[in-house]
Amino acid sequence: MTTLDARPVDKFDDNDQKPIGHGRMLRKEDPRFIRGLGKYCDDIQLPGMLHLAILRSPVAHARIVSVDVTAAQAHPKVKAVITGADLAEKGLAWMPTLSNDVQAVLATDKVRFQGQEVAFVVAEDRYAARDALELIDVDYDILAPVIDARTALSADAAVIRDDLEGKTDNHCFDWETGDEAATEAVFAKADVVVKQDIVYPRVHPAPMETCGCVADYERVDGKLTLWTTSQAPHAHRTVYALVSGLPEHKIRVIAPDLGGGFGNKVPIYPGYVCAIVASLVLGKPVKWMEDRSENLVSTGFARDYIMQGEIAATKDGKILAIRTNVLADHGAFNGTAAPVKYPAGFFGVFTGSYDLEAAYCKMTAVYTNKAPGGVAYACSFRITEAVYLVERIVDCLAYELEMDPAELRLKNFIRPEQFPYKSKTGWVYDSGDYATTMRLSMKMAGYDELRREQAEKRARGELMGIGVAFFTEAVGAGPRKDMDILGLGMADGCELRVHPTGKAVVRLSVKTQGQGHETTFAQIVAEEIGIPPADIEVVHGDTDNTPFGLGTYGSRSTPVSGAAAALVARKVRDKARIIASGMLEVSVADLEWTKGSFHVKGDPTSAVTIQDIAMRAHGAGDLPDGIEGGLEAQICYNPENLTYPYGAYICVVDIDPGTAEVKVRRFIAVDDCGTRINPMIIEGQVHGGLTDGVGMALMEMIAFDEEGNCLGGSLMDYLIPTALEVPDWETGFTVTPSPHHPIGAKGIGESATVGSPPAVVNAIVDALKPYGIRHADMPLTPSRVWDAMQGHPTPPV
Amino acid sequence: MQVPAPFEYERATSVDQAIGLLERLGSTARLVAGGHSLLPMMKLRLANFEYLIDINDLHGELGYVTVEPGQVRVGALTRHRELLESAELAEAFPIFRDAEKVIADPVVRNRGTIGGSLCQADPSEDLSAVCTTLDASCVIRGPSGERVVTMDEFYRGPYETAVGEDEILIEIRLPIRPGGSSAYHKVERRAGDWAVVSAGAAVWLEDGVISDARVGLAAVGPNTTGIPAISEALRGSPPSEDLYRRAGEIAAASCDPVTDMRGSAEYKRHLADELTQRALRTAVDRINSGPRSLEES
Numbered sequence A: 001m002t003t004l005d006a007r008p009v010d011k012f013d014d015n016d017q018k019p020i021g022h023g024r025m026l027r028k029e030d031p032r033f034i035r036g037l038g039k040y041c042d043d044i045q046l047p048g049m050l051h052l053a054i055l056r057s058p059v060a061h062a063r064i065v066s067v068d069v070t071a072a073q074a075h076p077k078v079k080a081v082i083t084g085a086d087l088a089e090k091g092l093a094w095m096p097t098l099s100n101d102v103q104a105v106l107a108t109d110k111v112r113f114q115g116q117e118v119a120f121v122v123a124e125d126r127y128a129a130r131d132a133l134e135l136i137d138v139d140y141d142i143l144a145p146v147i148d149a150r151t152a153l154s155a156d157a158a159v160i161r162d163d164l165e166g167k168t169d170n171h172c173f174d175w176e177t178g179d180e181a182a183t184e185a186v187f188a189k190a191d192v193v194v195k196q197d198i199v200y201p202r203v204h205p206a207p208m209e210t211c212g213c214v215a216d217y218e219r220v221d222g223k224l225t226l227w228t229t230s231q232a233p234h235a236h237r238t239v240y241a242l243v244s245g246l247p248e249h250k251i252r253v254i255a256p257d258l259g260g261g262f263g264n265k266v267p268i269y270p271g272y273v274c275a276i277v278a279s280l281v282l283g284k285p286v287k288w289m290e291d292r293s294e295n296l297v298s299t300g301f302a303r304d305y306i307m308q309g310e311i312a313a314t315k316d317g318k319i320l321a322i323r324t325n326v327l328a329d330h331g332a333f334n335g336t337a338a339p340v341k342y343p344a345g346f347f348g349v350f351t352g353s354y355d356l357e358a359a360y361c362k363m364t365a366v367y368t369n370k371a372p373g374g375v376a377y378a379c380s381f382r383i384t385e386a387v388y389l390v391e392r393i394v395d396c397l398a399y400e401l402e403m404d405p406a407e408l409r410l411k412n413f414i415r416p417e418q419f420p421y422k423s424k425t426g427w428v429y430d431s432g433d434y435a436t437t438m439r440l441s442m443k444m445a446g447y448d449e450l451r452r453e454q455a456e457k458r459a460r461g462e463l464m465g466i467g468v469a470f471f472t473e474a475v476g477a478g479p480r481k482d483m484d485i486l487g488l489g490m491a492d493g494c495e496l497r498v499h500p501t502g503k504a505v506v507r508l509s510v511k512t513q514g515q516g517h518e519t520t521f522a523q524i525v526a527e528e529i530g531i532p533p534a535d536i537e538v539v540h541g542d543t544d545n546t547p548f549g550l551g552t553y554g555s556r557s558t559p560v561s562g563a564a565a566a567l568v569a570r571k572v573r574d575k576a577r578i579i580a581s582g583m584l585e586v587s588v589a590d591l592e593w594t595k596g597s598f599h600v601k602g603d604p605t606s607a608v609t610i611q612d613i614a615m616r617a618h619g620a621g622d623l624p625d626g627i628e629g630g631l632e633a634q635i636c637y638n639p640e641n642l643t644y645p646y647g648a649y650i651c652v653v654d655i656d657p658g659t660a661e662v663k664v665r666r667f668i669a670v671d672d673c674g675t676r677i678n679p680m681i682i683e684g685q686v687h688g689g690l691t692d693g694v695g696m697a698l699m700e701m702i703a704f705d706e707e708g709n710c711l712g713g714s715l716m717d718y719l720i721p722t723a724l725e726v727p728d729w730e731t732g733f734t735v736t737p738s739p740h741h742p743i744g745a746k747g748i749g750e751s752a753t754v755g756s757p758p759a760v761v762n763a764i765v766d767a768l769k770p771y772g773i774r775h776a777d778m779p780l781t782p783s784r785v786w787d788a789m790q791g792h793p794t795p796p797v
Numbered sequence B: 001m002q003v004p005a006p007f008e009y010e011r012a013t014s015v016d017q018a019i020g021l022l023e024r025l026g027s028t029a030r031l032v033a034g035g036h037s038l039l040p041m042m043k044l045r046l047a048n049f050e051y052l053i054d055i056n057d058l059h060g061e062l063g064y065v066t067v068e069p070g071q072v073r074v075g076a077l078t079r080h081r082e083l084l085e086s087a088e089l090a091e092a093f094p095i096f097r098d099a100e101k102v103i104a105d106p107v108v109r110n111r112g113t114i115g116g117s118l119c120q121a122d123p124s125e126d127l128s129a130v131c132t133t134l135d136a137s138c139v140i141r142g143p144s145g146e147r148v149v150t151m152d153e154f155y156r157g158p159y160e161t162a163v164g165e166d167e168i169l170i171e172i173r174l175p176i177r178p179g180g181s182s183a184y185h186k187v188e189r190r191a192g193d194w195a196v197v198s199a200g201a202a203v204w205l206e207d208g209v210i211s212d213a214r215v216g217l218a219a220v221g222p223n224t225t226g227i228p229a230i231s232e233a234l235r236g237s238p239p240s241e242d243l244y245r246r247a248g249e250i251a252a253a254s255c256d257p258v259t260d261m262r263g264s265a266e267y268k269r270h271l272a273d274e275l276t277q278r279a280l281r282t283a284v285d286r287i288n289s290g291p292r293s294l295e296e297s
């Protein structure tokens, strides 16, 4: 029982250092957010705008016998009622998912999960639209649902996807990586083999702002404008063009301020398509905003991996190989957002931060009568699952070997001189010095002192646990030779224009959902051309006003778009140098750049500032031969590799032996994301991710009953953590730049979400050591911890 | 945004006018106090009423904590926050502050009322357990006047009370007896969540011997009534760990929890035991250490 008065008073850091470039500065977007002046989708009001509400299936699996909309159509404020059959006539009843599956926009034949879209109403206001839903009469013929992924492939399971030609089971895909035979050989000779079943339950990103859009089709010029909750406006525009047949230049997708995304706003949801159809049909702007329950029940979930991990080691703790078998629950449609060649996302990095002899993973994915998605929660392209698996199984090994878990990790890290390091599953880790980061976290934690305290407490019957986790992420998708989504390469564009007075505008293809792009990207440009961040406007989220690119998810903005921003600024600087040489009447080679100005070598007083150069570039005077007026550039950046940020996390918990309540007492997070652009923003990302991780470890889960009813349909049922469940975060950092990124930066957005769940769970399991417990599955609610203490830890599904 | 079905809304100007409206509109109308139980159900369309009668303007009349010799009177519209902040209430019954600290969150506590809490009659409701523990009685007013009922009589079952369709809960009366103290312990999955289980205890000592004791549990079964067997087991003995254990066993044996997302029935039964012991222990410690330490605990 924590109350606010029990919380430590916060430290105050000087976050406003007004850097011209990298460094701590307050976020440029915050004045509007903290004044409540952000402009979100639901704030969009257009003249004559109508409101759309969606009728959803109350059951998980049923054949639709009939849909009667007459009463709804008779409602005085209703403008249209559309069913799956109506969409089928237009060829719009189905749409592609991001994983080359199809998904029903509105159900025509069957409903396949509770909450699936069945029909929609468009009315004069949102109340009437919602009221009219109750006037639609759907007759369902209930079918047996498939809820437990473990039974999805049994012979008597109902076939969910009978819409797919020739489909006779619920198999979605098989995938493998690594070398099965080589791994088997290593396991055969190992002194120690530890095997553990590990479940990563289904969770939900639960952004505070739910999904929605305003579709406005102008009949006269044939242009559709869509304000929408999208993390990837350009990718969405292309998909809409392909699905709807509207020409791409006649579609403008605008993502206004987003109230969180966490991967939830990567997919295209049926509701967006419904709103577009409604606007096309009615010629009026149409708004659709889902409510909280709709968001939790129907939109992209994350995780839902049932994993079996195996680790092989020598008896003195040298890890030799890791092998895993995964059953992946993809719900009713495969809506995973992942590059096409990676159906399991980047789960292949389950080898973690360790130098192994062999590794192998075999995965089977199945369809179940649950919501589709599998995107993401801080999507990380499934690295969250991979890191959880390896960091749990390494702890299981430490348990069996009776070794300290930090020591075991230190013994097995990939060593600095091994970078770039090619893992046994083919991933090329760019740079790292893991032991240094690990040792720093141990020092900050006072690791040895904590272990002494724990020993004393154990002797007194108190339960204290220390959890260690070390993660390596693979972010910044990705090189176009390997990665695409629906055929779109994962490169990102950037445009920079310096105005005559030396102010600038930079246009990005990525889209912030809270990460602080308006600040970070201004700083990246500022660092390169010396214009203060306050003088640089960042434009994003509008396909008519930004260059093409694949958007923000999987921590890819800084690794990909950030590189583009730095390079486009360098391109502008190169042109500025030529103009400066004309202004100073010296050769280009005789100029030296100090941030913000060029001066003649050896004569610092002969100098021109970037602002002077901007005015000259737009002015009336002569420019050097062959140089056009203006000061701007554009680029499309194709990353050479992913970046591999990493971190060492230590969590300290206390458990009440009488009630099994877990208190996270301390959490030490040392992150290495290479070059740090704005440390305050990095810390903010880490704080959020750690909170998220504590939530997943302790309370979050989208559960279903046997009939397939979703038990997490409100924030009273689906718990997310509050400030009272988390300690005062202790963050630290090391800096190991990425060798291939132009400014050495790596991603940070998801590091903490990836790294913290195993740290918390490892701490809880460590606390329960006196009970002989080696593993317990998330979410570790008091009841589930107590079950473990009674000797029967149970999987959550 | 979740939107309720259409309804008509009226602000009550006096208790009697509100009763008049209820009498006229019958089961199609509902009072709204803090709205933190009623409105979520209406937004989810689990409950639809044609009329809402808002009694918040009656806060002047029905929002108070009055300490008198022998009893404390609490107006039905007194808000959680007022209960939490009342030093007089905490001095007479520390159990109130214990409970209010862990009921919901500040936003809910600023609006939610004790009357709404009791009338909602949710088996997980904390103030019901508190009032049961304290042997409260409830003053109900209707067209034909006022009547006073005990907590046992007040609760008819989950979400069902003795308050009729045309009646209003006006006041909760809490008897003060000398030599006593009280405490509340709750386990929740997360701050602001409803109880997995909670237990309240009130103990009275005379010359080092328990003259009376009461325990109230929340979230472990359909009824929120006290457990007389515990009172019987404790009366006449000096407080001891053995005695608490016995009380805990009785609590575990006499409740009827179900397995749900908050926890397994087995775990909840264990908590009924554990939290009963803790609440009794705290209450006795508070008697022994005197009223001065109340503020700190």
Ligand SMILES: Cc1cc2nc3c(=O)[nH]c(=O)nc-3n(C[C@H](O)[C@H](O)[C@H](O)COP(=O)(O)OP(=O)(O)OC[C@H]3O[C@@H](n4cnc5c(N)ncnc54)[C@H](O)[C@@H]3O)c2cc1C
Residues within 6 Å of the ligand: B030, B031, B032, B033, B034, B035, B036, B037, B038, B039, B040, B076, B077, B102, B103, B104, B105, B108, B111, B112, B113, B114, B115, B116, B117, B119, B120, B124, B125, B126, B127, B163, B167, B168, B169, B170, B192, B193, B194, B195
């Ligand atoms: C997020 C959240 C968390 C919560 N957590 C907890 C918790 O941890 N513990 C807990 O105990 N409660 C919790 N609650 C419930 C909260 O305490 C409510 O405020 C309370 O249950 C109802 O009080 P109210 O004044 O809001 O009643 P309302 O919602 O206004 O009314 C509830 C019912 O009582 C009736 N009613 C109200 N006043 C009277 C009256 N004077 N006479 C007759 N009938 C009346 C109404 O008609 C209605 O049927 C939580 C609520 C929320 C929203």
